[in-house]
Amino acid sequence: MHFQWYPGHMTKAKRMMQENIKLIDLVIELVDARVPMSSRNPEIDELGKNKARLILLNKSDLAEDRWNDAWAEYFKAKGFSVVKVNSKKGGGIKSIQGVIQEACKEKIERDRKRGILNRPVRAMVVGIPNVGKSTFINALAGKACTKTGNKPGVTKGKQWIRLNKNVELLDTPGILWPKFEDQTVGLRLAFIGSIKDEILQKEELALDMIGFLQKNYAGVLAEKYGIDESGDAFTCLKNIAESRHCLVRGNELDTDKAAMLFIDDFRNGRLGKLTLEFPQDYD
Template identity: 55%
Template sequence: MNIQWYPGHMSKTKKLIMENLKLVDIIIELVDARIPYSSKNPNIDELSKHKPRIIVMNKSDLADENVTSKWVDWFKNQGYGVVVINSITGKGISTVYDLAKKMLKEKIEKDKKRGRIFRPIRAMVVGIPNVGKSTFINKLVGKASAKTGDRPGITKGKQWIKIKKDFELLDTPGILWPKFEDVNVGIKLAFTGAIKQEILDIQTLSLKLLDFLSKNFPNNIKNRYKITDISFKTSTELLKEIGLKRGFLISGGEVDYDRTSQILLDELRSGKLGNITFEIPEDIEEKNE
């Protein structure tokens, strides 16, 4: 299952980021705490031009807390500032401002010596589609300044947003990269809702998800769908049983696999399947060796 999605507006967003980098002091990149590595855009590394970077791990309420702690250490070892947040509740968001000031302390002091006392910190907010950038900004500013939604592609253009008198954000549309070299990256992005639903084969995707869950989080399937034993069941058999348990049937008593697949993906993305992280730092280190 090779998923690729890079519509024309993302190429425009890349140009927009390049054109506006000179205007900002620091880059804030939101990643999905369930897939911290796969949701981190490698293009941003190339575009950042050595500017300070904060990695904001959003949707932490949906991820495995212990694995999230490992990712915090991993990113810090790579030289990033790191904040773990839940943009819906606002947990952790206030620390982003404090960390930005701390990381830019030397620059702020230099500006003061030059007489630029009232110059605000300017940060660019970047991230993949549907990672929660707009919700994060709205919670940070305390009002609905950015458009939000539960599907990728809500933010269409750049917009400057004043957070405090000394802190401004440049919001940008969600951006992926032209080609996922690792097919598993595309699959993980599709699991979590970063890929436009219309291009996906949701039955194949749901079978991939069940394959992962049965190996790594079997109890989550058992508890959610009241299935007693999954040890020797294939992903297709599990999907069928979930459909039967939910009563998702079509004419002739056959399981409605499309509806069952959609419900499975929806329940993953809403957290009803429990706290799940799809990758750990150790796997990335092993792959990169």
């Protein structure tokens, strides 16, 4: 399966971000804690150079705690401020304001020396589609100030949101980049729902995920679905279909339906805490 999804509005969104970056003190980049590197748009580093940087490991409740900690250390070593957050339930949100002030202390000090007091920090919130930017902003602001949705591409234009007298946020649409150099990145983004489901082969996607779990998380499939997971990936998928009564025309197994159900279980954390990539692979 070849992964690519770069609709026209993403080109427009990127241009808008480039035009607004001169107004910005801090770039807040949300990544999915299950795939922290694959869910980083490589163009953001270029966009945000010379700006203070904060990476939020969002959906950290869906990833393994030990790997969340390892990824936080990895990004800190590269010079980023890092916070683990769970925007849906508010985990980690309370610490964000303090981290923003700390990340921008040089700018605040520069302003003070020039006699500019109380100018709010302006932060641009960036991230790929479906990584949880709108949910994060609503959690941070304490009110529903942006549209949210569990499908990629809900935020279409830019929005300024004044959090308080100290911080203003610029929300931006989720953008991917025109070409995945490594198709493994596309595969991982498909797993977490950042590529439009309509263009994906669900069964193929499920088989890749089953293979990954057999190798890295032995026992998870057996425990969740009560199946023998020792066979090949397709046998496992058929076992899941049987276990979940996914049938068509009488008693024929519906592996398509089982694949969708299985991917949905992964995306929503029903298979437990799972991390799909590891810092040592990026050293």
